[in-house]
Amino acid sequence: MLIFVADADVSWEFSDLIEAIYSAPTYHLVFEGCLILFIVGLLFQHSFLPSKRRGGSGDRLSKAEEDQLIAEWQPEPLVSGDPADEALLASYQRCATSQVGRSVTYSDGRTLVNFATGNFLDFIGEARIRDRALASLRHYGVGSCGPRGFYGTMDVHLHLEEQLAKFYGCEEAVLYSYGFSTIASAIPSYAKRHDIIFADERCCFAIQQGLEASRSKIIRFRHNDTAHLEELLQRQAEHDRRDPKKARVTRKFIVVEGLYVNCGDICPLGELVKLKYKYKVRLFVEESASLGTLGATGRGICEEAGVSVQDVDLIAAGIENALATQGGFVVGTKYVVDHQRLSGLGYCFSASLPPMLAAAASEALTMVDEMRGERTARLKSVSDRLHQRLLAELDNLWSVEGAPMSPIKHLRLHRCTGENSLPALEAACAAAADAGLLLTVARYVAQDLGQPAQPSIRLSVNCNHSDSEIGSLLDFLKSYATGLAKK
Template identity: 30%
Template sequence: MPSDTLNQFLNDNLNELKEQGLYNEIDVVEGANGPRIQIDGRDLVNLSSNNYLGLATDERLKEVAKDAVDSHGVGAGAVRTINGTLDLHVQLENKIAEFKGTEAAIAYQSGFNCNMAAISAVMDKNDAILSDALNHASIIDGCRLSKAKIIPFEHSDMDDLRQKAKEAKESGQYNKIMIITDGVFSMDGDVAKLPEIVEIAKEFDLITYVDDAHGSGVLGKGAGTVKHFGLQNEIDFQMGTLSKAIGVVGGYVAGKQNLIDWLKVRSRPFLFSTSLTPADVSATTKAIDLLMESTELQDRMWENGDYLKKGLKELGFDIGNSETPITPCIIGDEKTTQQFSKRLNEEGVYAKSIVFPTVPKGTGRVRNMPTAAHTKEMLDEALTIYEKVGKEMNII
């Protein structure tokens, strides 16, 4: 018999989430995740994908992925440290290092895995981590796993960071102190103040760690936030995903050779979990090749992002202060946000509501992700629906 205690816990908490407008319904996409998607047999303009450059459905990536299945099989067959390191993995890691401007790189199964792996491989209970208040959940969990003292600082507040770095350094309590920040913050689209962070890091001898999941493929001619600011030689850890702009799956850490050597012998997801499949690795390497050859996809993505921002702002929506194509429509109340998203869906736009705990309470939003694959006609269709629903619900 199932546990009565467990059933009561689950039912009580699920009902509470539903009453508060915080329960997330999962939608099933029927087919590929492109600029338009099919859900429940309905065709929708898709504004909720992280597929920034449209590479998830790119024919060139599909072709090399199929070839890799024929030549290397469907799985790596073992963990990397036994005999699961294929020549394809080495080629990918060399390509990532070249792309990011570092000595070396290591690939993981996901971006979340990267943060769980890399932070805890270097930081421990005798250390401290200065963490931006709006850092991604995977950073927070990676910090917790390390058992280091976590010292949050106000979001992108350099005065607060400097003060807390000074206090941590002068306390003499910690062997090592790390500063961790997202490169691009995924809910608001703003960019970390990396030049100022590097300056503070030098002043107080901090280890620097940038999670560039939403910056890679977007800023720095595709190479990310660190390259955008020309700081490849100043940041110790460049972490990113292979599942957003790159269009496939996985994650990586790029940095000095000795850092990568250490992660290969001490980061647990690398040691104890089978690595990326041959098809994924080949497709990822091809995607990075394309980004290194041309900025065509980035240029188109930025053009579409600017177009959608302008249209939503002119309609009267609160789109915050995004510096990237990420375009939030900030509604506020959680139930209103979810109802707004539902009505958009009914009219033909898939733009998922984002509420607490992903964002602070009272800042519910619909987050729009225009991509290189969208046409102006699709964006115009979306704007027409936004106007209709916004006026209907007295949001604009």
């Protein structure tokens, strides 16, 4: 038997074909065999295509087919169901029965000295702020039930915006109803696809979300390393010179925090401003942790660094720390603010800040202005004393991260005391509660896009923390870490 091959001068006998099969590599035969079985399986697989019944439309499954599909369907879980996650969530269910001030009482009856929350200026429970909020509550009610552009604007909102602009020395301010959404909305309202953002690798999660939402090209520089940032800017400048047409339509931004929540460091704003003008980029600064805590009068990183606010293109901040209320704001030029009112998603599509909270923020800001930095200076003093004592008394047990005058400090166990793991630090916080101290472990979401941080205990200092309270904290940290080292 002969087999003729089209367009060829050769012919094969059937025996030659059998011999070629026997001489083929084993993996080749196995692959072809699996392929044949797969095709046969497809041919005999039950189909759930709509049946073409006589006289019917053919767009419905039979009852038997429906029952079979329902019986075979297995829903995917919405969450992993990891027991460790459930235990973690249970540990968060701490119910306070008092105001969360310098001390806080929980449902189990324990009153703890608070080293965990951002009440930096001890404004929670301040009589003036409380009375102003209550008066606003009686006059306006609780909420607004509408975004700012849809009948949600009230005179207290406009007054607070005017007050914020004056406080910072800027043309205008725009008020948001939620601190997290402020910078997360501000960044994508300006930076778009094909733009370039140079961001510090230790930026907070709110900034991370704003970067992701912008869909811009994100270039991260090493934390507070202006030399590395300039190297990246130079590289981009060289790329722009090779492609000037694209460079003309590509906007470039630098995004930093005034005081970094994830590490307690202060940004080198003066050097960043020099790079801004040298390489013609826009500079955004997030000040949720630096408002009220930095500067001679609490006006933030610009005042602390001796930089004019006009040198910063956009300043955003939450008012949920030092001002002890809720919401956020952006200050800048009229152009920057007006653009926020049109394209800031958190502004356009969220109900406006409840008027009583706006009134509370207004009163808190008035107090910061009237105090002329008295509580800010006290906060810096307490923070510095704590920092120096941590280094002097616990240097061989705990490592300390953060600037000396920063009210945020991160503690990590030294290797000699055991592994600096999340469970170990959680156990330390639980033991601290038994000692009358409220501590918390810094938490980061799994999808954090920045530089992952090592587990740490995040300390938050209050301007009215006494020397005895700080002494109690140091005594606990020393005894706990010493106990671990002996195991």
